[in-house]
Every structure is written in C-alpha cells, then in structure tokens.
Amino acid sequence: MTDVLLKVDDVRKEFPTHSKExxxxxxxxxxxxxxxxxxxxxxxxxxxxxxxxxxxxxxxxVTSGSVWFEGQEISKLSRKAMRPLRxxxxxxxxxxxxxxxxxxxVGSIIGDPFAIHNIASGxxxxxxxxxxxxxxxLNPEHYNRFPAEFSGGQRQRIGxxxxxxxxxxxxxxDEPVSxxxxxxxxQIINLLSDLQREFDLTYVFISHDLSVVRHVSDRIAVMYLxxxxxxxxxxxxxxxxxxxxxxxxxxxxxxxDPDTADSREQIxxxxxxxxxxxxxxxxxxxxxxxxxxxxxxxxxxxxxxVLNDQPQHRTACLYPLTxxxxxxxxxxxLKAS
Amino acid sequence: MALLQVRxxxxxxxxxxxxxxxxxxxxxxVEAGQxxxxxxxxxxxxxxxxxxxxxxxxxxxxxGTAYFDGTDLITxxxxxxxxxxxxxxxxxxxxxxxxxxxxxxxxxxxxxxIRAHDLTISKQAARxxxxxxxxxxxxxxxxxxxxxxxxxxxxxxxxxxxIAMAMALDPALLIADEPTxxxxxxxxxxxxxxxxxxxxxxxxxxxxxxxxxxxxAEMADxxxxxxxxxxxxxxxxxDIFYRNHHPYTQGLLASLPARSEDRLTPIPGTPPxxxxxxxxxxxAARCSHVFDKCSEPxxxxxxxxxxxxxxxxxxxxxxxxxxxx
Numbered sequence: 001m002t003d004v005l006l007k008v009d010d011v012r013k014e015f016p017t018h019s020k021e022x023x024x025x026x027x028x029x030x031x032x033x034x035x036x037x038x039x040x041x042x043x044x045x046x047x048x049x050x051x052x053x054x055x056x057x058x059x060x061x062v063t064s065g066s067v068w069f070e071g072q073e074i075s076k077l078s079r080k081a082m083r084p085l086r087x088x089x090x091x092x093x094x095x096x097x098x099x100x101x102x103x104x105x106v107g108s109i110i111g112d113p114f115a116i117h118n119i120a121s122g123x124x125x126x127x128x129x130x131x132x133x134x135x136x137x138l139n140p141e142h143y144n145r146f147p148a149e150f151s152g153g154q155r156q157r158i159g160x161x162x163x164x165x166x167x168x169x170x171x172x173x174d175e176p177v178s179x180x181x182x183x184x185x186x187q188i189i190n191l192l193s194d195l196q197r198e199f200d201l202t203y204v205f206i207s208h209d210l211s212v213v214r215h216v217s218d219r220i221a222v223m224y225l226x227x228x229x230x231x232x233x234x235x236x237x238x239x240x241x242x243x244x245x246x247x248x249x250x251x252x253x254x255x256x257d258p259d260t261a262d263s264r265e266q267i268x269x270x271x272x273x274x275x276x277x278x279x280x281x282x283x284x285x286x287x288x289x290x291x292x293x294x295x296x297x298x299x300x301x302x303x304x305x306v307l308n309d310q311p312q313h314r315t316a317c318l319y320p321l322t323x324x325x326x327x328x329x330x331x332x333x334l335k336a337s
Numbered sequence: 338m339a340l341l342q343v344r345x346x347x348x349x350x351x352x353x354x355x356x357x358x359x360x361x362x363x364x365x366x367v368e369a370g371q372x373x374x375x376x377x378x379x380x381x382x383x384x385x386x387x388x389x390x391x392x393x394x395x396x397x398x399x400x401g402t403a404y405f406d407g408t409d410l411i412t413x414x415x416x417x418x419x420x421x422x423x424x425x426x427x428x429x430x431x432x433x434x435x436x437x438x439x440x441x442x443x444x445x446x447x448x449x450x451i452r453a454h455d456l457t458i459s460k461q462a463a464r465x466x467x468x469x470x471x472x473x474x475x476x477x478x479x480x481x482x483x484x485x486x487x488x489x490x491x492x493x494x495x496x497x498x499x500i501a502m503a504m505a506l507d508p509a510l511l512i513a514d515e516p517t518x519x520x521x522x523x524x525x526x527x528x529x530x531x532x533x534x535x536x537x538x539x540x541x542x543x544x545x546x547x548x549x550x551x552x553x554a555e556m557a558d559x560x561x562x563x564x565x566x567x568x569x570x571x572x573x574x575x576d577i578f579y580r581n582h583h584p585y586t587q588g589l590l591a592s593l594p595a596r597s598e599d600r601l602t603p604i605p606g607t608p609p610x611x612x613x614x615x616x617x618x619x620x621a622a623r624c625s626h627v628f629d630k631c632s633e634p635x636x637x638x639x640x641x642x643x644x645x646x647x648x649x650x651x652x653x654x655x656x657x658x659x660x661x662x
Contacts, residue, residue, distance in 0.1 A: 044521035045492075151607045152379075181378035181548065186592040186603030193600070208521065215594035215601070252526035254551025256593055258575050261554045268530055269523045271477075272491045 005170055005202050006033040006056060006089075011065035011075075013051050021277040025051040027226035028065070030303075033170065038196070038203040040217030040234070042210055042249075046273060047223040049206050053172050056204060057089050058082055069170070087117060090163040094175035096155030100147040106133075106158055107143035113165040132161040136191060153184035157191065164195060172204045177212060189216060210253050214238060219312070222246045225276060225284040228303055232313040240323050242306050242315035245285045247327050265328040283318065291319060292332040339366035340509055340542050341390075346401035346411075348382070348389045355612040359385040361566040363401075364637075367510065370540040374557035374574075376547055376589075380608060382566040383546045387512050391426060392418040406509065424454040427503030427541075431515040433495035437487040443498055444468070444483035451505050470501040474531050493524035497531060504535055511536075514546045529556060550593060554578060559645075562586050565609055565619035568637055572646040582640045582648035585620045618650070626652060 013026040026048045033039050033056075041049045054060045056067055058074050067075040074085060093099040100109055111129045114120040120128050130140035136157040147155055156176060163171055173192065177185040193216065195201060207213045213220055214234060221231045222243065230243040241247045251267040269288045274280055280287050286296040296318055303316040321327065348360040360382040367373045377383045388394050390403045390410050403410040406425065408417065422428070430436050438446060447467035452458060458466075464483070471479035474497040487495060496516060503511055513532065517525040529552065536543060545556055553560055553574070560577040562570045562585065570583035581587055588604040606623040609615060615622065617632040624631070630651040640646040640654050648654065 044523065153607065182550070182592045183378065183588060183604035184607070186594070186601040187605075189594065190601050190603060209594075210522070211593065211595040248523060252522040254522075254525070254529075254549060254555045256550035256554050256578065256590065256595065258554045258578050261551075266526060266530075268526050272493060272524070273521075 003035040004032045005035045005070060006204075007068040008032070008052070008056060009066045009068065011052070011055055011067060012063045013048075013055055013060060014063045017277065023276045024226050024279060025276060026055060027279070029223075029226075029228055030065075031221060031228065031231060033202060033204060035169075035202055036200060037218040038205050038216050040213035040220040041204060041206045041223060042208065042213045042220060043223035044208060044249075044273060046225075046276060048226040048276075049223050050174055052223070053091070053174050053204060053206050057091050057172050058085075059091070087113075087166040088169045090166070090168040090171050092156075092159050092163045092171060092173045092176045094178050096152055096159055096179060097147075099159060100155060102147055105144050105146060106138075106150070109147070110158060110161045110165060113162065117166060119166070128165075129161075132165055135164070135195075136161045137187075151184075152180055153187060156180060156188050160188070160191065160195070164199070167199060168201070170202045170204070172206070174206045175208070176205075178207065178209065185212070192216070210249060222249065225273065225279050227284060227316065229285065229317070230315040231303065232310075232315075236310065236313045240310075240313070242313065242320040243285075243317050244289050244291055244321060244327060244330075246315075247321060248290070251328075265326070267328050283316070286332075286334075290327055290330040290332060292334060293319060294334050294336055297334060340369045340406065341367040341544075342402075342404045343386075343390065344402045344404075346386060346389065346403060347399065348385055348394060349398045350396065351398070352612075357611045358614060359397075359566055359611060360389065361614075363563075363566075363568060365561050365568070365571065367542050367544055368558075369509065369542050370536070371558040372536065372543040372545055372556050374545045374547060374553040374560045375563060376550065376553050376560060377563035378548055378589075378608065380565075380611065381563040382611075383563050384514050386563075387514060387544060387546060391422055391428065391512065420454070423450060423508075424506045425508050425510065427506075427508040427511045429496070429499045429503050429511070429513045429516050431518050433492065433499045433519075434487060436499055437495060439487055442484050442486055443471075443490070447471075447483075447498075447502050447505060450502050454506050466505070467501075470505055471498070473504070473535070474498070474501045475527070476501075491524075493520055493527060496520060496528050500528070500531060500535070504539070504541070507539055508541060510542045510544065512544045512546075515548070516545070517552065518547070518549070525552075532556070550589065562589070565614060566611060567619060568647075568649060569620065570646075570648045570650075571637070572640070576640075576643075576646050580641075580646070582646070582652070582654065583620075583650050584624045584626050584652075588623070 008031050011026055011029050015023045029052055043049045055062050062075045066073050107129050110132055111125045114125045133140045138157050177188050205216050217234050219233050220237045221228045224245050230246045248267045248269050255261055271288050282298045283296045283301055286292040301316045301318045303314045305311050305314050306320045344364045346360055346363040350357045363386050375383045389399055444467050448463040451463040468479050468483050476497055517528050557574045560574055561568055564585050569585045591602040604623050609619055618635050621627050621631040635649045635651045637647045637649040638654055640648050
C-alpha cells in the first residue's frame with residue numbers, strides 16, 4: 001500500500017451569493033494523494049477543481065468534511081496552527097503576472113518564505129535565493145530585478161522557486177502553464193518534472209488541458225459540477241474510459257494531427273454546464289449525457305470501481321461505458337418504461 | 338484571383354521605447370470557401386495583421402496592399418471600410434462579452450447591425466432575420482431568447498451570438514481571432530462545429546487566428562505559421578503537420594504534450610523583442626540547426642518545388658525529409 005500524504009474526506013465547500021442562493025463549488029469529494037505521485041485534477045470552468053485545491057491547502061475553510069495531511073486533520077486548524085504546515089504544502093498559481101508583487105524585487109519575493117519562517121537572513125538568505133534561482137533556470141544575477149522585467153515563462157519560474165524554497169512535501173499546481181505559449185509551456189512542464197524527481201515531490205496538478213494533465217499525471221480525477229465523476233490511473237482513464245463525461249471531454253479535445261482529426265467521431269455535448277446554485281438531481285451530468293436513463297435523474301451514483309480487478313479505477317455512473325462502446329450514436333431516454 | 342490577397346504587409350507602432358515592428362512583410366491569399374489558419378504565439382503579429390486589414394489598428398504605420406474583391410483595404414477610406422466590415426467581412430473575437438453591449442438586448446444588437454447595412458429592410462423583417470440567425474447558430478428557443486441581455490447567456494452562447502452577428506449579412510469572409518480560446522473544450526467543439534457547418538452552407542471563407550495547433554488540425558485548409566511578425570512557413574494543412582520544413586514549425590509541434598511519451602522537447606529561450614530584432618532569421622537564437630547563413634534574413638521560398646508550400650529558412654529546400662526527421 002502506498003503512503004497517503006493527503007486525504008480529502010467528503011469535502012464540501014459552499015459560497016453564499018447575493019441572491020441568498022448557495023453555490024456548491026465542491027459537493028462531497030473524497031480522494032487520497034499518495035506520496036511521490038502526481039494527481040491530475042481536470043474539468044471545465046466552474047467544476048470546482050480550483051476550490052478543491054484551495055481546500056486541500058487549507059486556503060479555504062471547508063463547509064463540511066475534512067482534509068488530512070500526514071495523518072493530521074488540517075481543515076479545522078487556525079491560521080496560526082497551520083503556519084508550520086505551510087512549509088510542507090505550497091501552491092503555484094496560474095497567473096504569473098498577478099501572483100507576484102510588481103513593486104518588489106525578485107530576490108525579496110523568492111526570499112519571503114525564508115523570512116516568514118525565520119530560516120535565513122542577510123547574506124545567507126541571498127545565497128539561498130540565488131541557489132533557487134539557478135535551480136529553476138533563472139539567472140542569479142537578476143536578483144535585484146522587478147517582475148516586470150521578466151517574460152511570462154520566467155515569471156512562472158519565479159513562482160516555482162518561491163514554492164520550492166522551503167522544500168515542501170506537497171505542491172499544488174493550479175493551472176501553472178495555462179497562461180503560457182506552447183513552446184514555453186513545455187519548458188515549465190519539464191522543469192516541474194525534474195524538480196519532482198530531484199526532491200521527491202508530490203504534486204496535485206490542476207488543469208483544464210487534458211493533454212497537459214495526461215502528460216504529467218500518474219492518476220487523474222475528472223470533475224464535473226463539484227463532484228468527481230471518474231478517478232483512475234492515467235493509462236486506464238484514457239484507454240478504458242468509463243464515464244460518458246470523460247469520454248466527451250476526451251473527444252472534444254482538438255488533436256494536432258489531421259489524420260486523427262478527420263477520422264474520429266466527435267461527441268458534441270448539447271447545452272451548457274448547469275448552474276452550481278441549482279445542480280440537477282440524481283447524476284449531475286444527466287442533463288447533457290448522451291446515454292442518460294430515467295433513473296439517472298433520481299439516483300446519485302457513488303464513485304466506485306466498475307471491475308473488481310481494477311480497484312483503482314472508480315467512476316460515478318449508473319451505466320458505465322464498456323470498452324469500445326460507441327457513444328457518438330447514443331441517445332438519452334428519460335421516459336418511464 | 339483569390340478573395341483576399343495580402344502582399345508585403347508591414348505594420349509598426351512608435352512607442353516611447355522605440356518602434357515595435359509587429360508585422361514585417363506578410364503575404365497570403367484567402368480563397369473563397371476555404372479556411373486559412375494563421376498560427377503563432379503571443380506577439381507573433383497574427384492579430385495585428387488582420388486588425389490592420391480591417392482598418393482597426395489606430396496610430397500604426399502601415400504599408401503593403403490587401404486586395405479584397407478588387408478594393409485595396411489598406412488605402413480605402415473609412416466609409417468604404419465601414420461598408421465592407423460587417424457586410425462583406427464578418428469578424429469575431431476572443432472575448433464575446435466585451436464585444437457585446439451589456440445594456441442592450443441581444444436581438445436589438447443584431448437588428449441594429451442588419452439595418453446599418455441594409456437600409457431598406459423593415460424592423461420586423463430584421464427581427465425575424467435575427468431570430469433565424471440565432472436558430473442557425475444553435476441557440477435553443479431563439480424566439481424567446483432574442484430579448485435577453487448578454488449577461489443572461491453563457492460564454493459559448495455569447496460566442497454563438499457573435500457568430501450570428503458576423504454571419505448576418507452573409508459575408509464572403511469571416512475573420513475569427515482566437516474564437517474559442519476563452520471557451521471550455523466541450524463548448525469549443527460546439528462552436529467550431531457551428532463554424533464548419535456555416536462554411537459548408539454558405540461557402541464563407543474563414544481566416545482563423547489561433548495559437549492552438551489542435552484547432553488548426555481540425556479546421557484549416559491552408560496554414561500560415563508566424564513568428565516575430567514574419568511568416569516562417571506556409572503550406573496546406575497536411576504538409577504543415579507531416580512534411581513541415583521550418584525548424585520553428587517543428588519546434589512548435591514537438592512542444593505539444595500529446596506528441597511525446599516521456600520528456601517534452603521545448604523550444605529553448607524566448608522570442609526576440611520586436612523593437613530590437615536580429616538582422617538575420619528571427620528564430621536563429623532558438624534554432625538547433627543554426628549556421629553561418631542565418632545571419633542574413635532568409636526569403637520565403639518553395640519547398641520541394643511546390644509553390645503552395647514555402648519556408649523562410651536557409652536549410653535545403655529540395656528534400657524536406659532531410660530536416661523533418
């Protein structure tokens with residue numbers, strides 16, 4: 001059994017709105033993050049992936065449920081009690097422009113963690129910061145520059161350096177390459193995997209881009225409207241897709257290969273993602289699912305293994321796909337029989 | 338003759354830091370009913386080029402020609418451009434929310450657009466046409482939703498409204514600047530599908546500006562690859578993916594996560610500043626094939642004797658497989 005580094009147990013996170021409704025951003029999610037792995041979290045806008053990540057890092061208080069890090073419940077800790085644990089859990093954000101203070105020099109931004117945790121000061125801190133800059137591929141001589149003097153890719157390297165300063169155990173990467181051009185994106189992905197190997201890091205990697213998530217992840221959780229619909233080792237998720245939403249997501253992804261693009265059957269989902277203030281009853285995907293049946297509207301499917309010999313591959317669907325099942329010709333049937 | 342013929346287009350902007358040479362000698366043709374994809378990364382000049390063609394770059398220094406149906410768009414006066422834009426050349430942009438007026442109903446905005454170009458049509462007829470257009474782009478219950486405001490539509494639905502507007506007067510050319518970049522993949526698939534269907538139905542030519550090579554593979558007939566304001570390679574779609582010549586095209590494709598099992602092969606370094614460009618090939622500093630000749634600017638010349646496939650690179654052009662491996 002692999003070591004569990006972080007455990008999320010039936011976490012819910014709700015936000016009030018002005019109209020007194022409640023947005024259920026995360027609606028009961030349980031999962032485990034194993035030591036040394038990369039767990040991918042993928043889903044479309046508003047599926048709750050970033051909210052879940054922020055709950056994992058205890059940047060948000062959960063509405064109910066709990067988050068455990070190395071066997072200790074962290075979701076109810078006060079800010080002060082959480083502080084020592086912040087060394088172990090770090091976050092890299094999407095926007096390399098918005099997450100760096102434009103008026104501060106890069107050296108002092110990267111040096112912040114050392115200052116906050118009273119680890120190093122003066123020349124010692126400068127030396128540590130320059131080592132970090134070197135590590136992430138920045139020129140240590142640019143210590144006194146401002147964020148504006150760096151390109152997008154370099155700024156993301158600054159974010160990576162800051163997150164790694166205290167040698168964390170878990171790094172939550174929230175869309176770390178989404179704002180970057182592809183040629184630069186590949187540089188950052190390689191950097192993250194090098195660092196993972198060197199420092200034995202565990203990643204939770206959030207992205208809306210399935211091809212990126214596929215490349216970096218050992219296991220992938222697919223989210224839809226605040227819930228995990230499928231969770232599986234990467235090769236199984238792509239090779240033996242069980243949930244219709246996962247299949248639709250995979251088929252919608254444009255592939256940079258004309259032959260494949262011309263020959264495949266695309267599943268074009270109807271409609272839009274429903275509002276998280278008023279999610280559909282039963283299976284939340286039933287309003288758009290090509291193979292929805294009447295009981296899908298009433299019964300909420302649990303996330304569980306489809307086959308006994310694949311306990312790692314769990315899906316939340318009453319009618320999971322079989323391997324090779326053609327979804328492009330399926331039609332929903334919501335009439336009572 | 339091609340529907341749109343752009344020749345040696347140059348666009349530059351004077352800034353306090355110096356002159357930004359955003360587009361440096363761009364030529365391309367768009368044939369009727371075809372999709373031309375212009376692909377490139379941030380700052381490659383792909384958006385500036387099409388904005389200039391439609392007269393939307395203010396304060397820029399522009400030279401070159403862009404003949405659309407016999408009219409040079411670069412020298413045309415504002416009145417001519419205003420007549421062409423919307424009626425003959427439809428446009429959609431990345432962010433549909435900022436392209437729609439938040440305080441006017443969707444239907445009103447489409448009707449206004451139709452009546453601005455067609456002075457004879459009655460209000461009722463224009464409104465009927467607006468509802469037809471919304472149905473055409475796949476908006477359910479169009480007759481009811483025509484009186485909704487933009488904020489009542491989702492991102493994908495707003496982009497459909499933009500397409501409906503752009504297609505309202507049956508333009509010969511549709512310029513789509515990153516039309517699906519702000520959308521989720523499942524919604525992107527819907528919107529691309531609508532664009533494809535309309536093109537089949539009405540024979541509209543499309544210029545599709547994108548950074549996404551996946552979208553290029555799905556949509557394009559011809560592809561222009563831009564870097565630092567210039568064309569690096571131009572070819573029919575399959576040649577760009579399977580018989581490409583330029584090291585930049587190859588680098589872009591190799592950077593894609595879907596293309597490699599293990600370690601990615603990024604392009605090292607960053608694009609040059611458009612204020613102080615190198616004398617020779619703009620890609621030389623990041624290119625693994627660089628040699629002496631690259632200090633001179635490479636002309637765009639035919640690859641393998643095929644005039645439809647051109648590359649701006651000093652590497653030999655006769656056998657392209659030599660570099661592609």
